[in-house]
Amino acid sequence: MATFCHLIVIAGILGLAHAAFSAAQHRSYIRLTEQEFTRLPADIVLECLLSLIVTCYGVITMAGKFKGIRAMAEFQTKSMDTVGNRPSFYSFAHRGFKKQPEEAKTKNDS
Template sequence: MIVIILDRSYLRITEQEFVSLPVDSTISVCSQILVQGIISLFLTMYGLMFISGEFKEIRATVDLETKSWETLRNIPSFYVFSHRGRALSPNYVPPLQKAILEEMDS
């Protein structure tokens, strides 16, 4: 990367037009990127295996052992009795509007 910056700076100073990077600097930049990537991979693998410590098991089954099959997915707060499915029934009679109900009460 530094080679590219230096090459561009040299071209600006000498007032030459930038056509492309020199082949040798392009190859060296690609090899530098490849080497840095491989070194980073090995450092990450080393850190995961030796520095981070032991992984702990996530014990989700402990909470599930105390629940029965009936209460496992039974969540009463999700019960909905007033849903749009009843409007699809052929016997459905829509309720009166609130204003009509208030007039009937008075």
């Protein structure tokens, strides 16, 4: 299944690249014929949108199964102390260790 998803994503990206190349080629053709550029042809726009949808589908399918939105199922077994714990906010490298208390200075001086 993963290989199939990768192939879908690759096909979608190649389609997007082809649509971009076609748009650039159309733009240079318009310049050479000295016509006014109004908009891209419908086939290029359709190819771009279809390739975008195919790429998004492949990426979503490759990501796997989504989790539920409700967090209660995951947090029912945990206490509030473990839920509110944020170890990434712990800070041990602060400037407080450079400032010694007055008692420690007087003991070191004696």
